[in-house]
Amino acid sequence: MDIKDIIKPENLVYKKSELLIDTIMHYCPGCSHGVVHKILSEVIDEMGIQEKTIGIAPVGCAVFAYNYIDIDWQEAAHGRAPAVATGVVRLNPDNIVFAYQGDGDLASIGTAEIIHACNRGENIVVIFINNGIYGMTGGQMAPTTLVGQVTSTTPAGRNVDLNGYPMKITELIAQLPGTSYVTRQSVQTAAAVRKCKRSIKKAFQNVIDKKGTSFVEVVSTCNAGWKMTPVGANKWMEENMFPFYPLGDMKDSDKKEVSNN
Numbered sequence: 001m002d003i004k005d006i007i008k009p010e011n012l013v014y015k016k017s018e019l020l021i022d023t024i025m026h027y028c029p030g031c032s033h034g035v036v037h038k039i040l041s042e043v044i045d046e047m048g049i050q051e052k053t054i055g056i057a058p059v060g061c062a063v064f065a066y067n068y069i070d071i072d073w074q075e076a077a078h079g080r081a082p083a084v085a086t087g088v089v090r091l092n093p094d095n096i097v098f099a100y101q102g103d104g105d106l107a108s109i110g111t112a113e114i115i116h117a118c119n120r121g122e123n124i125v126v127i128f129i130n131n132g133i134y135g136m137t138g139g140q141m142a143p144t145t146l147v148g149q150v151t152s153t154t155p156a157g158r159n160v161d162l163n164g165y166p167m168k169i170t171e172l173i174a175q176l177p178g179t180s181y182v183t184r185q186s187v188q189t190a191a192a193v194r195k196c197k198r199s200i201k202k203a204f205q206n207v208i209d210k211k212g213t214s215f216v217e218v219v220s221t222c223n224a225g226w227k228m229t230p231v232g233a234n235k236w237m238e239e240n241m242f243p244f245y246p247l248g249d250m251k252d253s254d255k256k257e258v259s260n261n
Contacts, residue, residue, distance in 0.1 A: 020068060021068050033062070039187070040200065044069070060101075060134075096207050098204070101129065102128075104135075104140075104142040114126065118173050118178050124213055127218065130245065133149075135222045140152050170182060181249075181252050
């Protein structure tokens with residue numbers, strides 16, 4: 001069989017999104033960021049919204065998203081992506097605007113920005129990567145770090161008396177009246193990737209339909225910061241993070257009942 005026969009459309013099983021730029025990803029092996037980038041590029045491509053989509057990426061591992069997805073990007077100061085997204089979408093209400101943020105960025109430095117943007121119901125999508133640690137800047141404790149979890153600033157594990165409790169920021173976001181869709185997903189298996197993709201696509205559709213803020217948390221790994229192998233990090237995430245950060249929809253304006261299962 002000739003190679004030209006193999007790549008005929010009817011034989012095509014998978015095709016890389018044309019929005020993914022042909023550049024080598026810098027993320028650590030096993031990092032969830034690359035998978036979420038792939039999902040984002042596919043969703044934007046499949047929905048045909050490339051020319052109207054603007055991504056906001058702040059400081060941290062998230063900032064490099066502009067290297068990989070061929071859309072318009074705007075960088076923001078640490079934690080300020082929702083504020084920048086607000087300005088962009090208010091000036092360009094027909095554009096589709098999303099913020100792409102890590103947990104140290106969104107749940108700590110940018111707490112005020114994300115809470116108030118969601119409370120106002122800004123017509124944006126927020127993609128929240130929660131790996132329970134400051135990944136880029138040295139592996140410090142983040143607001144989402146679990147009790148007992150070891151980081152560079154909690155070498156004996158997070159201590160409630162000293163460090164307080166992990167913050168379930170997505171549960172807080174779900175209570176705000178401006179949010180139309182709030183969900184928590186993951187990308188450690190093929191099935192999880194499919195669910196996460198459906199959630200992100202729904203979030204973008206909500207923005208197109210001008211329903212207010214859609215918030216998608218992705219519970220993720222940081223095997224470099226956790227000092228684990230990629231396989232070990234996925235297992236640790238499933239055994240430790242999922243019980244505390246359960247997956248599922250928390251709020252959906254299209255449904256009367258919402259389940260965390």
